[in-house]
Amino acid sequence: MSGGPREGRALFQEVKRLATTRRPTLKDVAQAAGVSTTTASVVLTNRREGVRVPDATRHRVQQAAEDLGYRPNILARSLRTQTTRTIGFVSDEVTTTPFAVGMLAAAQDEAARHGYLLFVVNLGPNAPLALQEQAIDQLAQHQVGHFIYGCMYHRVVDPPAGLPADAVFLNCEASGGRHRSIVPDERQGAYEVVKELIEAGHRRIAFLDDHRHPPASRLRFNGFRAALAEHGLEYEPALHLETTPFVRGGLVLSDLIDLPDERRPSAVFCYNDRIAMGAYRAARARGLRVPEDLSIVGFDDQEFIASELDPPLTTVRLPHREMGRLAIQLVLDEPGALDDVPESEDGVIRIAGELVRRDSVAEPRGAWGQRTPSS
Amino acid sequence: MSGGPREGRALFQEVKRLATTRRPTLKDVAQAAGVSTTTASVVLTNRREGVRVPDATRHRVQQAAEDLGYRPNILARSLRTQTTRTIGFVSDEVTTTPFAVGMLAAAQDEAARHGYLLFVVNLGPNAPLALQEQAIDQLAQHQVGHFIYGCMYHRVVDPPAGLPADAVFLNCEASGGRHRSIVPDERQGAYEVVKELIEAGHRRIAFLDDHRHPPASRLRFNGFRAALAEHGLEYEPALHLETTPFVRGGLVLSDLIDLPDERRPSAVFCYNDRIAMGAYRAARARGLRVPEDLSIVGFDDQEFIASELDPPLTTVRLPHREMGRLAIQLVLDEPGALDDVPESEDGVIRIAGELVRRDSVAEPRGAWGQRTPSS
DNA sequence: GGGGCCTGAAGAAACGTTTCACCAGACTAT
DNA sequence: ATAGTCTGGTGAAACGTTTCTTCAGGCCCC
Numbered sequence: 163m164s165g166g167p168r169e170g171r172a173l174f175q176e177v178k179r180l181a182t183t184r185r186p187t188l189k190d191v192a193q194a195a196g197v198s199t200t201t202a203s204v205v206l207t208n209r210r211e212g213v214r215v216p217d218a219t220r221h222r223v224q225q226a227a228e229d230l231g232y233r234p235n236i237l238a239r240s241l242r243t244q245t246t247r248t249i250g251f252v253s254d255e256v257t258t259t260p261f262a263v264g265m266l267a268a269a270q271d272e273a274a275r276h277g278y279l280l281f282v283v284n285l286g287p288n289a290p291l292a293l294q295e296q297a298i299d300q301l302a303q304h305q306v307g308h309f310i311y312g313c314m315y316h317r318v319v320d321p322p323a324g325l326p327a328d329a330v331f332l333n334c335e336a337s338g339g340r341h342r343s344i345v346p347d348e349r350q351g352a353y354e355v356v357k358e359l360i361e362a363g364h365r366r367i368a369f370l371d372d373h374r375h376p377p378a379s380r381l382r383f384n385g386f387r388a389a390l391a392e393h394g395l396e397y398e399p400a401l402h403l404e405t406t407p408f409v410r411g412g413l414v415l416s417d418l419i420d421l422p423d424e425r426r427p428s429a430v431f432c433y434n435d436r437i438a439m440g441a442y443r444a445a446r447a448r449g450l451r452v453p454e455d456l457s458i459v460g461f462d463d464q465e466f467i468a469s470e471l472d473p474p475l476t477t478v479r480l481p482h483r484e485m486g487r488l489a490i491q492l493v494l495d496e497p498g499a500l501d502d503v504p505e506s507e508d509g510v511i512r513i514a515g516e517l518v519r520r521d522s523v524a525e526p527r528g529a530w531g532q533r534t535p536s537s
Numbered sequence: 538m539s540g541g542p543r544e545g546r547a548l549f550q551e552v553k554r555l556a557t558t559r560r561p562t563l564k565d566v567a568q569a570a571g572v573s574t575t576t577a578s579v580v581l582t583n584r585r586e587g588v589r590v591p592d593a594t595r596h597r598v599q600q601a602a603e604d605l606g607y608r609p610n611i612l613a614r615s616l617r618t619q620t621t622r623t624i625g626f627v628s629d630e631v632t633t634t635p636f637a638v639g640m641l642a643a644a645q646d647e648a649a650r651h652g653y654l655l656f657v658v659n660l661g662p663n664a665p666l667a668l669q670e671q672a673i674d675q676l677a678q679h680q681v682g683h684f685i686y687g688c689m690y691h692r693v694v695d696p697p698a699g700l701p702a703d704a705v706f707l708n709c710e711a712s713g714g715r716h717r718s719i720v721p722d723e724r725q726g727a728y729e730v731v732k733e734l735i736e737a738g739h740r741r742i743a744f745l746d747d748h749r750h751p752p753a754s755r756l757r758f759n760g761f762r763a764a765l766a767e768h769g770l771e772y773e774p775a776l777h778l779e780t781t782p783f784v785r786g787g788l789v790l791s792d793l794i795d796l797p798d799e800r801r802p803s804a805v806f807c808y809n810d811r812i813a814m815g816a817y818r819a820a821r822a823r824g825l826r827v828p829e830d831l832s833i834v835g836f837d838d839q840e841f842i843a844s845e846l847d848p849p850l851t852t853v854r855l856p857h858r859e860m861g862r863l864a865i866q867l868v869l870d871e872p873g874a875l876d877d878v879p880e881s882e883d884g885v886i887r888i889a890g891e892l893v894r895r896d897s898v899a900e901p902r903g904a905w906g907q908r909t910p911s912s
Numbered sequence: 913g914g915g916g917c918c919t920g921a922a923g924a925a926a927c928g929t930t931t932c933a934c935c936a937g938a939c940t941a942t
Numbered sequence: 943a944t945a946g947t948c949t950g951g952t953g954a955a956a957c958g959t960t961t962c963t964t965c966a967g968g969c970c971c972c
Contacts, residue, residue, distance in 0.1 A: 302608060584960095
């Protein structure tokens with residue numbers, strides 16, 4: 163029980179470990195400390211309830227563990243406890259594309275905060291259901307207990323079989339309504355950014371839309387109309403153009419610029435920032451200055467685009483980081499995770515985006531003459 | 538040995554499984570098939586050498602496994618075999634930022650091809666060494682056998698302790714020279730894109746540099762000078778401007794445009810695409826057209842920037858996908874992985890980028906008059 | 913007709929934990 | 943003095959695999 167021989171023994175063990183290059187196990191620690199593995203386990207996992215280990219013994223075990231450089235084998239622990247602290251993050255192409263990369267980063271941060279590790283599997287665009295299920299099966303064989311299914315952009319997906327009921331869909335809505343989903347509040351974002359235009363005095367506002375991407379496009383349209391309606395403005399189908407969600411898609415703005423003065427819009431709401439980038443180009447090609455001659459707003463607050471346009475673009479920031487963090491909190495059943503978000507009726511949790519005011523909005527030319535009495 | 542009772546038994550097991558919601562184990566399969574777990578294991582892992590199991594038995598076991606919906610428990614297997622098919626991908630902020638996202642995607646693809654799963658941990662920018670080592674320790678506790686350390690941009694890093702000797706550094710160079718590193722061949726890329734300018738007839742080429750980012754900046758500079766030298770052109774310090782690697786950094790081009798005619802550059806090589814974006818803006822502000830009045834080239838082929846500028850930018854594509862794939866192949870010791878890449882002297886593997894020709898390069902004005910006899 | 917070999921398979925240990933059940937001894941209360 | 947309680951532990955099973963060793967029985971060969 164004296165320190166001398168024990169130290170000698172620990173040293174011997176250490177030498178032996180280095181010689182055999184075997185990582186020390188709990189048994190080694192127990193032996194070095196002169197206790198049973200039971201005691202060593204109890205001490206090193208810091209269990210207190212129902213077990214009595216005097217401080218002297220505790221310290222002896224801890225010292226031995228440190229001396230030997232003991233690291234627990236999580237595999238063995240997980241096998242025994244039948245739980246793993248891992249989360250499977252499967253996605254279409256979140257990690258492939260720079261769009262929603264903040265979701266993964268925030269999820270990783272939050273997982274680390276809880277001591278969890280993330281298995282990330284990126285299936286690529288349009289992976290067949292069978293491939294998706296195979297990936298989930300592989301994760302299940304690794305005994306991962308929690309699943310997040312992330313999408314690059316907001317859409318509806320068919321949940322692959324094998325996904326447990328408490329899986330969380332991130333940036334997409336699971337069809338069937340049996341799973342929780344976290345998506346941006348598209349409607350609210352569109353409402354706010356369009357309201358920003360209206361409050362600047364605009365009355366004729368175009369919408370460069372991409373209706374091939376429901377539900378985002380439908381919801382942004384709803385927000386657009388809601389803002390219009392709330393301010394007594396009429397929705398004008400002629401100003402609602404369908405286009406593609408790329409820079410070149412914004413070039414269709416030319417058609418609207420060609421309109422006669424009284425029918426021409428003084429502001430444009432673009433489905434996303436890339437379309438807005440194209441709209442800038444179209445405006446400039448016609449000699450229109452942004453925002454003096456034409457106000458333009460976008461959606462997404464896409465990195466390297468929105469803030470780098472000239473002038474910087476007023477847009478709506480997608481709450482990707484908040485969404486990623488919440489997804490982890492939900493799968494881990496963190497209490498209070500939903501305190502900050504509004505109640506959802508349909509199991510779909512909508513996170514508000516944030517209006518980012520930059521320099522692409524100004525009063526319309528002749529605004530003072532156009533102002534309604536109420537403003 | 539007849540089918541009848543065995544089928545009944547399998548059915549019973551199935552019912553029991555559903556009732557207890559316990560995942561069937563190898564023992565369940567063995568019992569259902571009327572063999573030992575040894576035999577079941579041999580059959581289901583498809584081992585052939587040294588073991589003899591007649592086809593009839595094989596089929597019986599396989600059938601039982603399928604009937605029960607047996608999935609092996611990888612944790613138990615890994616514990617026994619002392620190997621896991623997992624790779625730890627730790628990075629500063631690869632997953633946080635859209636720069637090098639292709640590396641992770643390609644790594645994931647290649648890992649999946651080998652049946653490996655990726656633990657991804659994103660430490661954030663400038664994580665203290667202690668935090669890095671803690672993350673590596675956590676992965677080691679999960680018994681991950683292979684490590685990749687990825688960086689957002691090409692730089693030199695101090696390898697955190699705990700990383701095994703066969704870890705691969707991706708998009709960064711490990712100081713100390715004890716590890717393998719994979720980086721883009723900056724010199725070659727710069728050489729090629731500058732040569733493109735020279736071959737278009739340019740003789741006065743500016744370099745908008747960012748020397749705060751060695752080694753990339755130094756190597757691109759080397760490539761720049763090599764191209765110059767090879768074509769008998771003199772390096773002119775006055776045309777080498779130091780700036781920041783952002784869009785606004787490109788605005789320093791104004792200073793060069795102000796130069797008197799005979800000293801003004803007819804082309805600009807930008808350290809990266811964002812600087813090029815700023816250079817476009819500066820040129821346009823002075824009424825210069827790209828490429829008619831000024832040729833501009835960049836570096837990176839950054840998504841949503843290079844291809845979306847007006848005109849689209851000639852640049853060098855960073856081989857992120859190739860690098861990510863190779864990293865996996867190296868840690869997995871795939872034979873022939875290095876066949877396609879040139880031998881490296883210093884343990885640093887340099888992967889060639891690809892010149893992407895777009896529309897930002899033209900002959901200089903008055904080029905015919907300036908041409909040297911040789912061209 | 914007996915030793916050797918081949919076939920087909922099983923028993924049990926091992927991987928590194930956690931945890932259930934139990935226990936020796938000392939002390940306490942009656 | 944004895945029964946009960948508390949302290950400080952320990953032994954061994956269990957988690958689900960893989961794999962080493964062993965073995966029964968049948969056949970072949972001489």
